[in-house]
Amino acid sequence: MVYSDSGLGKMSRIFHDLYRNNLIRGKYKDKHRLILINNWEATYFDFNAEKLYQIAEQASKLGIEMLVMDNGWFGHRNADNSSLGDWFVNENKIKEGLKALVERVNSLDMKFGIWFEPEIISPDSELYRAHPDWAIQVKGRELTLCRAQYVLDYSRKDVRDYVYGMMKKILDSTNIEYIK
Numbered sequence: 001m002v003y004s005d006s007g008l009g010k011m012s013r014i015f016h017d018l019y020r021n022n023l024i025r026g027k028y029k030d031k032h033r034l035i036l037i038n039n040w041e042a043t044y045f046d047f048n049a050e051k052l053y054q055i056a057e058q059a060s061k062l063g064i065e066m067l068v069m070d071n072g073w074f075g076h077r078n079a080d081n082s083s084l085g086d087w088f089v090n091e092n093k094i095k096e097g098l099k100a101l102v103e104r105v106n107s108l109d110m111k112f113g114i115w116f117e118p119e120i121i122s123p124d125s126e127l128y129r130a131h132p133d134w135a136i137q138v139k140g141r142e143l144t145l146c147r148a149q150y151v152l153d154y155s156r157k158d159v160r161d162y163v164y165g166m167m168k169k170i171l172d173s174t175n176i177e178y179i180k
Contacts, residue, residue, distance in 0.1 A: 002014045002015045002018055034065040034066045034111060034178075035063065035064050035065050035066070036064065036065065036066035036067070036068050036113065036178070037055060037056075037059040037064045037066070037067055037068070038067075038068040038070050038115075038180070039051075039052055039055055039067070039068070039069060039070050040070035040071060040115075042055060043055075043072075044072070045071070045072040045077065045078045045079060045080075046078075047072065047093060048093045048094070048095070049093065049094045049095060049096060049100070049101045049104075052067065052069060052101060052105075053101065053104050053105065055067065056104075056105045056108055056110055057108060059110070060108040060109065060110050064110070065110060065111060066110055066111040066112065066113055066177070066178060067105050067110055067111075067112055067113070068112075068113035068114065068115065068178065068180050069101075069112070069113070069114050069115065070115040070180070071115055071117075072090070072093070073089065073090055073093060073094060073098075073114070073115070074086055074087050074088060074089065074090055075087075075088065075090060075125060075126070076090060076092075077090065080147070080148060081122065081124060081148040082122050082124035082125060083122055083124070083125050084117060084120045084121055084122040084125060084149055085120070085121035085122060085125045085126075085127030085128060085152070085163075086122075086125045086126050086127055087116065087118070087163070087166035087167055087169075087170060088166065088169075088170070089170070098170070098173055098174055099173055099174040102174040102175050102176065103174070103175075106175055111177040111178065112174075112175060112176055112177060112178075113176065113177060113178030113179065113180055114170070114171075114176050114178070114179060114180070115179075115180045116167060116179060116180075118152075118163050118167060119151060119152055119154065120149045120150070120151060120152065121134065121135055121149060121150050121151075121152050122148065122149050122150075123145070123148075123149075123150065127162075128150070131159075131162075134152055134153055134156065134158075134159050135150035135151065135152065135153065136150065136151045136152070136153045137150075137153075
């Protein structure tokens, strides 16, 4: 709780100082945050490695420091109703491979980030077809879709281990420095 006798503007600044100086924790508290560009609004699901590189190339000229590759890089995801849970590179979009794309972006003196939504699974995914029981469910009741997806049951060690392994494989494959 804060107080100011100089109006809402001063109270807001006191509040932000209080929060920043006393409540925010972690190693990034006082560090410079990179300026990044995320391809989502520019491309949605319609992109390939060359289009991402062109975005990075233009962004680097503006002083932007990181490209974040968003939704659609994995499985066969070309719309929002498939492939969540299939955390492997869509080779139709990233033909030369993720490592080559990241190296090209890094050659522009830019860092590379990637988007995951590892808590979710699409009914139209290899993972769901192999393990429909990994979606949170109540026995005897129909599964409930929300935004064309189910929630993975992270209370299960096999689910945690599998998703961790898929993500680790991607992250270990190249110089990915940020996860959205």
